[in-house]
Amino acid sequence: QRITLKDGGYAYMRITICEDMDFYLVPIQKAIQHWMAASGHTDVIVTVFKSSEDLLQRLETKFEEDLLFLDIQIQGEMNGIELAHKIRELGLDTVIVFCTNFPQFVYEGYTVNALRFLPKPVSESDISYCCDYVYNRLSIESKNTLAIISAGKRYVLHYHEILYVEACSHCIYISTTTTSAPLKINATLSDIVSSLPPELFLPCHRSYIVNVAHIRLVTRTECLLSGNISIPISRTYTLSVNQAFDRYHQGGIYNYGVDN
Helix, strand or coil, X not given: CCCECCCCCECCEEEEEECCCHHHHHHXXXXXXXXXXXXXXXXXXXXXXXXHHHHHHHHHXXXXXXXXXXXXXXXXXCCHHHHHHHHHHCCCCCEEEEEECCHHXXXXXXXXXXXXXXECCCCHHHHHHHHHHHHHHHHHHHHCEEEEEECCEEEEEEHHHEEEEEEECCEEEEEECCCCCCEEECCCHHHHHCCCCCCCEEEEECCEEEEHHHEEEECCCEEEECCCEEEECCHHHHHHHHHHHHHHHCCCCCCCCCCC
């Protein structure tokens, strides 16, 4: 869902705050406003929820956000840790920042891949860091895309959305995290290879190219990808795929906006 701004443009970055106490909510809002003014980013929209359950309901209807500042203890409702787990179960990769006075939750917070765990009252510098991190990540991702035409429709795919590419009967099929079925285009595997960075997309079989960022396990016969998807790997490519997988997760290659 794209949100129209007052000037007629679209929100480039969406920030959501879930905090039920104004005493803590207002400083976070002001810190974000100060960050926007200092950075000159006018393409940001901020949404506030005082109920974790209301926020979850919005997320379940595909409400999108890029950065979530989340309170852990919300009176009478599911806590922030529970909400964060549900967000991950929905497959949403929003960046989560916990704001709380309960340090005992720090370890559990990182099980949902939280960016930061900020003590209340949060500092403006911490808020600015988180906002800068997400805005810069979005900037990188927007510059790293593949444009294709499938079934008469134009798609612009971010690299991180592409799982793998399969060649079949003089066509190729691009499986993504954002479409329910692979996108079919009239091209060859070599055509698509030339349009993608070889550090991130590499052959694992004569009919397959895989996005190394989505590989979770490599065996002698298959690559297991995020979402429990399996694609074949031939003996010819086992060594190169394993080496690329190691380099990617050790930070040895530029990840083109795809997080480890």
